[in-house]
Amino acid sequence: MAPNRVLRAVLVATALVMAACGSPGSGKTPIDPEAGRTPGTQVGEPASPRHVQIYSAVIHQIIRVDNTFGGADGDVPFDHVLIDTIVGGDRSGSADDGDEGESMAPEMRDALQAELSDLPDVRFVEGDEAVNEDEGGLKMDGAALVSLGTIPDGADRVEVKVGMLCGSLCGTWLTYVVEAATDGWKVTGTTGSVGIS
Secondary structure (H helix, E strand, O other): OOHHHHHHHHHHHHHHHHHHOOOOOOOOOOOOOOOOOOOOOOOOOOOOHHHHHHHHHHHHHHHHOOOOOOOOOOOOOOOEEEEEOEEOOHHHOOOOOOOOOEEOOHHHHHHHHHHOOOOOOEEEEOHHHHEOOOOOOEOOOOEEEEEEOOOOOOOOEEEEEEEEEEEOOEEEEEEEEEEEEOOEEEEEEEEEEEEEO
């Protein structure tokens, strides 16, 4: 077997063992920034702990802190948190040249559902189904729709685009800087332009 294949097989096996070693019954993905660094686990394949932790950090940040309602105290001003199942689409600000994004794998949805259990009424929807095209807002009152960009593979510091729509004149679009820490992945700031409606 070629050295690269052996190394890749060892890394995949290590990530699987680490994922299986989470605390029993906790419902949370084990915190290990090194786990799940294999390419291709973003959307269509089983959820890597790395991707789940990064998305969880991004969603918590935009819902609890950067929600356009002055949420610095961590309160959640929404009754429902809708997560767009299309990753990297134009609603997150990620699409280029008509790229419509990719569908989030069911395993990723399940893992995120567990990580987001502290947020109210988390649901996974295809974004177009949640948006009221006639009025420009959401079909569900008291909801926020979060759309996620893709996560680059391998780095300990990543930039992830995210959009949040909460009404016809209520939304935020930005790029978070997320970094690996000893206790998981943390949003450490933003980069580039920020859109607020």
